[in-house]
Amino acid sequence: MVEVELKFQIPEARRNAILKAIDPKKSEIIQLQAKYYDTEDRQLAQHGVALRQRLEGTQWVQTLKTAGKSHLHRFEDNHVLTPIQNNIDEDTTAWSPVLNLEIYHHNPEAQAILKNALGETQYPLQQQFETDIQRTCRVIQFEDAEIEISLDIGEVRTDSARQEIHEVEFELKTGSVQSLLAFSFEWVKKYQLWLDVRSKAEFGNLLVTHQTVSPAKLVKEIQLNKKDSADQNLRLLIANQLQHLLPNIAAISAQVATAEHIQQAQTALHHLHLSLSLFKDWTDTKTDKWAHQLSAFKSHFENLQHFEHMQRTLGALLQNPKTAESLNKDILYAQEKLNNLVKSTQNVQHYLELLMFSLGTSEKTQTHDLKWFAQNALQTQYKQLQDSLTKADLNDFESLDELATRLNELKFSFPILTNIYDVKNLQKYSKSLNDAQQASEQYQVLTSSSSYLQQTDLEASDWFALGWLTAKQEAYAEKLLETTEQFLVSRKFLK
DSSP states (O other): OEEEEEEEEOOGGGHHHHHHHHOGGGSEEEEEEEEEEEOTTOHHHHTTEEEEEEEETTEEEEEEEEEOSSTTEEEEEEEEEOGGGGTOOTTOSSOOOOOOSGGGTTOHHHHHHHHHHHOSSOOOOEEEEEEEEEEEEEEEEETTEEEEEEEEEEEEEOSSOEEEEEEEEEEEEESOHHHHHHHHHHHHHHHOOEEOOOOHHHHHHHHHTTOSSOOOOOOOOOOOOTTSOHHHHHHHHHHHHHHHHHHHHHHHHTTOOOHHHHHHHHHHHHHHHHHHHHTGGGOSSOOHHHHHHHHHHHHHHHHHHHHHHHHHHHTTTOOOHHHHHHHHHHHHHHHHHHHHHTTOHHHHHHHHHHHHHHHOOOSSOOSSOHHHHHHHHHHHHHHHHHHHHHHOBTTBHHHHHHHHHHHHHHHHHHHHHHHHHTOOOOHHHHHHHHHHHHHHHHHHHHHHHHHHHHTSOOOGGGHHHHHHHHHHHHHHHHHHHHHHHHHHHHOOSOO
């Protein structure tokens, strides 16, 4: 069984309003007490699998859960447990079941999940943590769908730690995913909800390991399907990038993120923006609005990254305490702004719109295959890069910045598009492109730092730092032109 649901965190100021909207008088209120199991070295958790037994009112249910193809989908296998299955008298009113893995023998998918996580030798499973939740739920009809709203209030706990739970879930019972997302839009706008892809099992595992946040989600390599249309492949690409983005965004929204979460979220946003910009001709859906919104959003990540880079590299060179103090204030302001933006109503809506697009299908049949679209995209990017190189001038920062941008775009799309081409022996092309892109990246970072200092009321003692930056910037500008030209000369495989 595949479960389709979205989970949101509720700002404290809106919790009463949410409860009133669900209306306890029209809802079912049920107490949920669950025990989660794993091996001593947490093999299930490491494979993204949760195994629990939950007392739902007066009924015990054993559930196996794992992630699905998107953050909307989860595999879920539920079994109602009875006293007789545990060799207990049926008349017993108070009993606690024993974990039973034999119930999955008739479900090949569940068996495969357990085998992948536990291997052939199944080590003993033991309780790791438990949850105690009061759920207020009701089913609402919306357009073509029946959607169950569940407000969960309670805690996750171990013997030595606990975490409060106060969240709302929207689960699709019948109807289309598009209706579920549209319904969620309305609640997000009204109650300022923010999307949270972390599960109760994840919270429990963090308590067990005495951590506050799971490791940052890294980018996962994707292979496009050459047999599918360009439209389908673009949706697949966006789905993959959302899998990268949303866990890191959740950590930032909850204010438990590390520097790596912020870096990975920035990378995911950058890839989403490039996919929607560079491959917009692959679909009939208008993607310009999303690309524009993502560009503005990711610029806030870039600002913070540049400030922190300056602090690391220029800290020792800035002699005047006022300049360093000003930089520290700008970093704190950028961090605060980012914490607010990631869970803003506007951006949560963007996440949901992109989820809807990634899960949708085009009604039109494309007359060209994926390779045709890839060839057009690659040729367009090469032409733009060549034009930018022709216009580039060492004394014109804007022209150099445009050249750096074109290189950055090609660095992203090159492995995707050439994989569709089945081009062999790409190492030399990739190396020359990497050299050019690294020069462009250094140039842009130095330009940003130099621009920041020029806009600052510098003391005489800090002019040395600006001079150092300017000299480095000029050196990388020359390298940028040289390496770009070398790459363009090397690319003989494209005709």
